[in-house]
Amino acid sequence: MKKIIGLFILIAAFTIGKAQTTTEVFNMYEGKKGYTTISISQYAFELMSDVLEEDEQEFQEAVKMIEGIKIIIAEDKAKVSSFNQFIQQKFASNSIYKPLMHLNGEDGEQIDFFFRKAKNGNIKNFVLHLDEGDTSMLILIEGDNIDLKKLKQLAEGTDIKGLNNLKKIK
Amino acid sequence: MKQFITFCLLVFSMTAFSQTGKEIFKRYQAKKEIKGVAVSGFMIRTAAKLSGDVSKEDMQLLKKIKKIRVLHDESNGTFLEDLKKELTILSKKEIYRDMAQIKEDGAVITVYAHPKGKKSEKGIDEFIFLIKDRGDQIAALVQGDFSVNNMKKLLKQVNN
Numbered sequence: 242m243k244k245i246i247g248l249f250i251l252i253a254a255f256t257i258g259k260a261q262t263t264t265e266v267f268n269m270y271e272g273k274k275g276y277t278t279i280s281i282s283q284y285a286f287e288l289m290s291d292v293l294e295e296d297e298q299e300f301q302e303a304v305k306m307i308e309g310i311k312i313i314i315a316e317d318k319a320k321v322s323s324f325n326q327f328i329q330q331k332f333a334s335n336s337i338y339k340p341l342m343h344l345n346g347e348d349g350e351q352i353d354f355f356f357r358k359a360k361n362g363n364i365k366n367f368v369l370h371l372d373e374g375d376t377s378m379l380i381l382i383e384g385d386n387i388d389l390k391k392l393k394q395l396a397e398g399t400d401i402k403g404l405n406n407l408k409k410i411k
Numbered sequence: 412m413k414q415f416i417t418f419c420l421l422v423f424s425m426t427a428f429s430q431t432g433k434e435i436f437k438r439y440q441a442k443k444e445i446k447g448v449a450v451s452g453f454m455i456r457t458a459a460k461l462s463g464d465v466s467k468e469d470m471q472l473l474k475k476i477k478k479i480r481v482l483h484d485e486s487n488g489t490f491l492e493d494l495k496k497e498l499t500i501l502s503k504k505e506i507y508r509d510m511a512q513i514k515e516d517g518a519v520i521t522v523y524a525h526p527k528g529k530k531s532e533k534g535i536d537e538f539i540f541l542i543k544d545r546g547d548q549i550a551a552l553v554q555g556d557f558s559v560n561n562m563k564k565l566l567k568q569v570n571n
Contacts, residue, residue, distance in 0.1 A: 271514055272517075274516070274517070277513070277514065278512075278513070278514045278515075279511065279513050280511060280513075282508070282511065284509065284524075285509075285511055288524075288533065
């Protein structure tokens, strides 16, 4: 009996912890009613760069370290609160993800940054949550070795709503 | 006879590798259930001017368009799925490139791009938009000469 209970606990722990990567979180909301999801490929970023020639190499390095960017937007008031709750559980109250910083924006928006390290110490997942009250946006970045300093370069080189908050990383 | 077989194989291989957006769209347009329309860049700009509701910036973007081909299927067939499978294969070969996918209120928009010949040119000569909105299945091929700046404007509009 003890063995069965132990097995159940093991299976439950595995299932609960399953949606840990940013891609898995994105897949949970993709196509769900009340949510808009946007997936931008690495290639699109390569083309979108709007940086000075001297910064081009740095920007391309920043692009190469990510596998693309995924965005989930909840604009439906009924969904915003449950979405924020999910984000709180998934990232803020989770030992797998570490909070990087929290900001109170000028217009009352709340901005949170989280990251997840791989066993080798490299940052594999980076999460930006922008809560504007009536809208909640989650930006998910996945890569092999995300350099936080280079992430700022991504924001400098593109003009995507929400992503400009990456410039605030300290 | 051998020469004839070789010739047939050559023609077949050429057909199999005809992978421009125009050729792909023409192939699908030949199907009974699919309606197709092609509009020249000039027509698009004329229509935009007549509407009087286009900014200078948007008109600059429209000037880059040579032709738009649109395919539409209301028969609930697998046309869009088939086209997507084909583009996924071409994306793996880096002939077409995945750009973005947007899902909202049951509608799905997938964007592919065909890079210009030379890598150093850093531009796009074809965009393919696959739009599935409930029963409607639409594919649009936008041919032109798009620079990085044009694409940024386009993506910014999609993002906003």
